[in-house]
Amino acid sequence: MVVVVPLDLPDVGYSATGILDALVKAKVEFDAIGIEEYPSSVEKDRNDYPAIPAISARLDDFARVGKPVFISEMG
């Protein structure tokens, strides 16, 4: 399983989907994708928790790789 922290860090050139695309392009074999969802990682809702629509969109984005996706950590 490839586990990615889903937040993008443009100042250090890190993009979660970019990493996955690079792995696929390099023909790295993996069976599933795990993503970690914590309050610090995405757009917030009014309760200061990760916003569900943002998480939903990101799950769909990761799914285009064609592998099962797990939210392997949340809290």
Add this chain to the structure above:
Amino acid sequence: MTDKPSPEAQAAWPRAIYAMAFEKRHLAGVLWYFVVDDPFLPGGGLFANAASPARPVYQAMTDVIAQLTTAATTTTDKQGAVLIEGYAGDYRVEVGAGTARASVTVHVTEGREAWRVGVVDGTTVILGGN
């Protein structure tokens, strides 16, 4: 985050995320990571520590699991058959006729028939979470 989410907001989050996740065919699992608080995420556990009372999020997770688990009690038909449709997962099936009882654990995989057995007409079949 500027402020830690309230316990109520923390409890609302898994309910929302599991409801969203259930509609996504490509999403294979969701895991709440911290059972007790960890320095990485203070307040993020189901419990503050091993001796503390459960936070509301613990009950929320329990409710979510219960909502996604099928429970049923029914009786076989004249052909000795019964069909129970439910959520995927691990289940305990109890079968009884007269004073005879048997119990078996089955795993239900999404979209597949899990368990079939021929029993006599009028047998009680009870399905519950394992």
